[in-house]
Amino acid sequence: MTISIQSPLKHLHHLLYTEMNQVDTLILESLYSQVGVIEDVGKYLVQGGGKRIRPLLTLACSRFFNPDPGCAIHLAAAVELIHTATLLHDDVVDASTMRRGQQTANEVWGNSSSVLVGDFLFSRAFQLMVQTKNFDVLDSLSNAAAKIAEGEVLQLTSSYSLDLSIETYLNIITSKTAALFAAACEVGGMIVGMDMSLRHHLYQFGHNLGMVFQIVDDFLDYCSNSGDLGKSQGDDFFEGKVTLPVIIACQDRINSDFWISQFAKAVRVEADLQTAIQLLESHCILYKCREIARSYAEGALNHLDKLPKSAIWHDLKDLISYSLNRKS
Amino acid sequence: MTISIQSPLKHLHHLLYTEMNQVDTLILESLYSQVGVIEDVGKYLVQGGGKRIRPLLTLACSRFFNPDPGCAIHLAAAVELIHTATLLHDDVVDASTMRRGQQTANEVWGNSSSVLVGDFLFSRAFQLMVQTKNFDVLDSLSNAAAKIAEGEVLQLTSSYSLDLSIETYLNIITSKTAALFAAACEVGGMIVGMDMSLRHHLYQFGHNLGMVFQIVDDFLDYCSNSGDLGKSQGDDFFEGKVTLPVIIACQDRINSDFWISQFAKAVRVEADLQTAIQLLESHCILYKCREIARSYAEGALNHLDKLPKSAIWHDLKDLISYSLNRKS
Numbered sequence: 194m195t196i197s198i199q200s201p202l203k204h205l206h207h208l209l210y211t212e213m214n215q216v217d218t219l220i221l222e223s224l225y226s227q228v229g230v231i232e233d234v235g236k237y238l239v240q241g242g243g244k245r246i247r248p249l250l251t252l253a254c255s256r257f258f259n260p261d262p263g264c265a266i267h268l269a270a271a272v273e274l275i276h277t278a279t280l281l282h283d284d285v286v287d288a289s290t291m292r293r294g295q296q297t298a299n300e301v302w303g304n305s306s307s308v309l310v311g312d313f314l315f316s317r318a319f320q321l322m323v324q325t326k327n328f329d330v331l332d333s334l335s336n337a338a339a340k341i342a343e344g345e346v347l348q349l350t351s352s353y354s355l356d357l358s359i360e361t362y363l364n365i366i367t368s369k370t371a372a373l374f375a376a377a378c379e380v381g382g383m384i385v386g387m388d389m390s391l392r393h394h395l396y397q398f399g400h401n402l403g404m405v406f407q408i409v410d411d412f413l414d415y416c417s418n419s420g421d422l423g424k425s426q427g428d429d430f431f432e433g434k435v436t437l438p439v440i441i442a443c444q445d446r447i448n449s450d451f452w453i454s455q456f457a458k459a460v461r462v463e464a465d466l467q468t469a470i471q472l473l474e475s476h477c478i479l480y481k482c483r484e485i486a487r488s489y490a491e492g493a494l495n496h497l498d499k500l501p502k503s504a505i506w507h508d509l510k511d512l513i514s515y516s517l518n519r520k521s
Numbered sequence: 522m523t524i525s526i527q528s529p530l531k532h533l534h535h536l537l538y539t540e541m542n543q544v545d546t547l548i549l550e551s552l553y554s555q556v557g558v559i560e561d562v563g564k565y566l567v568q569g570g571g572k573r574i575r576p577l578l579t580l581a582c583s584r585f586f587n588p589d590p591g592c593a594i595h596l597a598a599a600v601e602l603i604h605t606a607t608l609l610h611d612d613v614v615d616a617s618t619m620r621r622g623q624q625t626a627n628e629v630w631g632n633s634s635s636v637l638v639g640d641f642l643f644s645r646a647f648q649l650m651v652q653t654k655n656f657d658v659l660d661s662l663s664n665a666a667a668k669i670a671e672g673e674v675l676q677l678t679s680s681y682s683l684d685l686s687i688e689t690y691l692n693i694i695t696s697k698t699a700a701l702f703a704a705a706c707e708v709g710g711m712i713v714g715m716d717m718s719l720r721h722h723l724y725q726f727g728h729n730l731g732m733v734f735q736i737v738d739d740f741l742d743y744c745s746n747s748g749d750l751g752k753s754q755g756d757d758f759f760e761g762k763v764t765l766p767v768i769i770a771c772q773d774r775i776n777s778d779f780w781i782s783q784f785a786k787a788v789r790v791e792a793d794l795q796t797a798i799q800l801l802e803s804h805c806i807l808y809k810c811r812e813i814a815r816s817y818a819e820g821a822l823n824h825l826d827k828l829p830k831s832a833i834w835h836d837l838k839d840l841i842s843y844s845l846n847r848k849s
Contacts, residue, residue: 228675282640286633305614307673308636312610315640316667319647323659331651331659339644345637347556 198435200242201511203212208508209252212262216248219270223317234298234310238277242293246406246453247377248273254381254395257504264325271334272377274318279341279373281311286349287432314518337376342370348434355443356457357435367400368406372405394499397418398509401493405516408486411436413521427466430455437471437482447476483517490517528562528739529839530572531620536836537580540590544576547598551645562626562638566605570621574734575705576601582709582723584833585589592653592712599662600705602646607669607701609639614677615760658708665704672696676762683771683784685763694735697730702731722827728823733844739764740807741849743798755794766801775804797809811845818845 206213217239224235248269255265284297285290285304291297299307315338322331348365351357378399382392414429415438431434433456443452451472455461473479493513500506534541545567554562569571576597585591599612611617612625619625627635643666650662661752676693677683706727710720742757744767752837757764771780779800783789801807 204750226671228671228678230678231671231674252728259646279640282636285636304632305677308610308613309670309677312607312639312643313667313670313674315643316663319663320660321666323656326656328654331647335644335647335651339641339648340636341558341642342644343554343559345632346559346641348555349633349637350556350558404557425766 251381259385271318271321276315278311340372370407372404376398394496398496403488412482579709587713599646599649606639606642619762668767688689698735699731703727732817740810
């Protein structure tokens with residue numbers, strides 16, 4: 194299975210190598226179906242790479258108190274399946290054609306298969322969660338799943354308008370991204386019997402880390418020097434999706450006419466994107482975005498500070514910096 | 522809330538009036554969201570009618586042993602939410618425009634909203650199930666959800682071909698319809714502590730009843746005297762979906778050329794449907810379909826016979842006949 198590994202993700206993957214292999218095996222077993230296309234789509238997605246940060250977080254957070262991962266393997270697999278199901282449905286909703294450098298499943302198998310296989314993966318995730326026989330865990334992950342769907346609907350109904358406020362943008366990414374990061378961390382602690390106050394810090398650590406991840410993802414879309422982001426540069430711009438850089442530019446009245454005319458158009462081309470990037474860079478908008486991400490990184494660190502300073506602690510601390518400063 | 526009530530469904534609705542009102546209240550509470558369109562779509566569907574047979578089954582089956590519905594209310598609501606989520610995604614996949622005499626949600630709000638609101642309802646169903654704190658129930662319903670998705674994918678990949686065998690057709694409807702009927706019945710018994718052997722009969726009763734329901738649904742699509750089916754007559758035919766009547770006609774080599782030419786066409790019109798109906802009726806194909814449905818009705822009765830003859834028993838027995846002989 195190919196994984197794009199970067200330090201400190203690389204170090205976490207190395208540290209949790211055995212457990213991550215068990216997670217991969219469990220995911221592949223979960224994809225088993227007598228209906229061939231389900232396995233085809235599932236394997237295409239799972240083997241298509243990705244950072245696998247969510248299952249890593251679940252495993253890492255279970256390690257704070259217990260070297261034996263036990264049911265954390267099931268939870269890590271469930272978390273990744275929920276994430277994968279969400280990506281399948283996202284790509285249908287956004288009519289995306291490329292993800293992580295390959296065609297999206299909807300492009301290969303069509304929207305209908307993507308919708309239904311997404312439902313299947315989602316159900317499989319619940320089956321895995323149920324096997325842990327831990328109600329707190331089920332509560333946390335089913336709440337996260339509902340929140341993700343809410344965030345996706347909010348994004349659909351409000352993020353194609355330049356009127357989108359920073360507050361609504363933050364609400365959207367809290368739900369669509371940070372909720373699963375938070376739950377992935379929290380359930381890692383829950384499954385090894387961590388006490389309530391520490392669980393709270395795990396949850397908040399995950400939430401803040403998820404916010405950093407999404408904000409950085411959104412501004413890398415406009416970075417002239419972004420590397421292999423896994424998605425193409427300019428995706429949001431071409432889709433007409435308003436994200437933090439554009440919101441700040443509009444709020445600061447930086448070339449308002451440009452943004453209004455661009456987002457009023459049915460189609461934006463590469464030259465439009467390059468102009469957008471120049472405008473955002475010359476007015477330090479991406480710097481401002483990173484400052485907002487930095488405040489969440491500080492939040493993540495504050496909560497991490499409340500957790501025991503085990504070996505894994507330092508990896509998670511490094512992960513915060515990596516998430517903030519990554520170029521891809 | 523408007524419900525199309527027919528005897529003995531009417532009698533069950535009357536008998537379980539208080540509980541069904543609690544189920545409706547719980548469903549409406551579950552639709553609450555800060556994202557307006559979620560509530561709009563949810564209420565549109567839930568208040569759009571339907572027989573509500575699945576939650577009725579859950580409540581009825583919990584009544585065998587316990588007059589206090591307790592958590593059965595939560596389960597009945599969860600079962601209806603899973604069903605509603607499935608309908609939302611089905612209508613996207615089938616590009617349906619009408620259901621139960623009104624525009625489908627995808628026709629009103631678009632495919633993207635339908636996909637995402639479906640995910641939300643599905644998550645809400647799991648939240649309700651988790652509240653029952655019963656692992657057997659969670660296991661049963663999460664298995665049913667996975668099976669439904671598998672059935673839908675199998676239908677998508679195989680039911681647009683005249684090569685579809687009766688066996689595959691029965692596999693499809695076992696998964697896409699009967700699995701939720703079976704689980705709806707089984708969890709009703711589970712939640713009141715019914716013992717394992719009786720649960721098995723509840724499950725098999727539900728499975729067989731679900732098979733009857735779907736087979737009858739499929740042949741009513743071709744019935745000249747079908748009433749208000751809630752879906753338009755000829756839906757499957759116009760969509761090019763091969764169901765039992767067409768499979769039997771092809772198998773019996775009844776006007777094979779007609780079926781081959783019809784299902785090779787991109788579009789079928791009303792006159793084609795009328796010819797199809799005449800062919801099926803004149804060769805007693807619908808009678809043969811009903812005979813297959815009847816064998817499942819007998820299966821349902823055999824399993825019902827193993828259950829205690831409480832007052833509700835007679836209603837469920839009547840429900841089998843009603844399901845077999847209904848005209849709409």
